[in-house]
Amino acid sequence: MKTRSVKDRSVALLAWVFMAGVTFLFLYPFWWMIVSSFRSQEAMLLEPTRLLPESFNTRAYGDIQTLGGVKLWLYTFNSVFITVAATLIAVGVTALGAYALYRKPDLPGFRFIQFGFLMTMMYPAMLLVIPVYLVVFQLGLLGTYAGIILFLSLMPILFLMLVQFFRSIPKELIESAKMDGASEMQIFRKIVLPISKPILATVFLIGFLLNWKQWLPILVIATSPDQYTLPVALLSMNTELGIDFQATMALAAITTVPIIVLFLFTQRRVIGGFVAGAVKG
Amino acid sequence: MQTDTAVPIPFLAALRPARWRHAGSNIWRNRIFYILIAPFAALTLVMGVWPIVLGIIVSFTDSYTALTPEPTYVWFQNYIDIFSDDLFLSSLWRTLLFTVLSVVLNVTTALALALILSSRSLKLAAPICGLALFLPVVTPEAATFIVWKWMFSIDFGAVNAFLEDMGLPDFAGTTKPLQAFFTLVFVEWWHHVGFYTIIFLTNLKLLDPTLDEAARMDGARTMQRVWNVWIPQLRPAIAINSIYAVIQFLKTFAVVVIMTNGGPNYATNFLSFYAYSKFNLADYGQALAMATVLFAIVIGLAVVVYRYNEKADYR
Known part of the structure; x- marks a missing residue:
């Protein structure tokens, strides 16, 4: 027994050390990004892996107040506005659609809608942007917030999560309301909506995180940097606006840190939602 | 009313x-x-x-007239063109190779990480590790891929600084073809493995504990229990993760645009990136012919995996 527990303990220690290394590998790039945004280029060249900046050099944060002729606050506003608007529309539209498809999958036309949605999910999301560019062009929505927001509000993963939730509602709940003579509208408003509030919050949160990340559709549909969001501005800095390393790290930090904070506060909900959407029945 | x-x-x-x-x-x-x-x-x-149908229609038209009201139909010419384009064929094989490598790497390491994280001795640390692993899934890839691009830089990247500290030779990162390919395999792994790990972790928590108890009573060692009790029960999760991973990695795109731009010497020229660069040249016909080919591959694979999975369930 004794030798076994010694062996168990050394295995446990090994597991600890290994997972500490893995955790470091996943957190270090974020730390490096933040530290680098406060260090001058010269200091970086001398000592690339210093864990703390030698002094808080905030030059880069001043320099990126205007980028490519556009103020940083406009990129930030675009990010918040486009993300919130697209996610609100996505949650509303997808929740209603998922509910209708869950309740009456066999109504005339519903199968077609489901099929169309499935195809949209299968089409390589990045490449869908190419024909969407043509559609947005034909609709005359190139270079408008409306064009960007409409495309971003089509969010397949939210649909999977919502359908998964609706399936978990006990059938008896709806059946008994029907027996009591409730109309479908009443069932929806008085029974389904109230119990859906937590899932709607989760789905909104995940939609927010996913839309905040978006860049290609915005880059393609926007016609000028005035409509760019933070990630798109960051990417244009990566290519067009030269290679000011420190400034790039500063903008990357501004794009990422709010999301990290939001995620840390809501991790249970977010991870639970992702899992529910992925493990579909 | x-x-x-x-x-x-x-x-x-x-x-x-x-x-x-x-x-x-x-x-x-x-x-x-x-x-x-x-x-x-x-x-x-x-x-x-509408975009999908339009995409398929445009793939049958001449690029110069694709956006005009009366496009010229060239039918399969774009498909003939891309399939006689060596760059396209090599990007197709490269994408398939990358997908196979990444799926195997991600699913096996995610399974291993989940098994380690669920062990009793890591009870305290597991939530923090889980969060760290999941962080890249939710943070903007525009930022994380740029950070990795610089981490691999020769001059002030952290990767080579670490290697030098340990007395190891420099890693060429994205500057040499073969190294660039594996750099992308690694960065994509870093970006996605947390998602698959969490799926496995959730499924591990749902396992039937009595089976494990019985195996333990019979004196089965840890590795035997992992192989004979846990992994067989995780089959559905392995299947789901593999499907997701196949679809995920076939579409690999952002990391290419941000870190390598398809180079060096086309070593990271994946299918979706090549289609996108055709689109940027206003070669809509060929771009959408490539997109349609990738779409067909995704559907075909999804159907095959789904069928296989369905059959496996009835064993």
């Missing part, structure tokens, strides 16, 4: 064929569901079905 049962009007109803009468009243009775689904249907049609 409130009457949900259609009022039968025998005279009028008799004039219509029975089937239509039935369908019509069915639609009317369920009008609330049509109202609920209308915005969703409109969005799916305008931003999903």
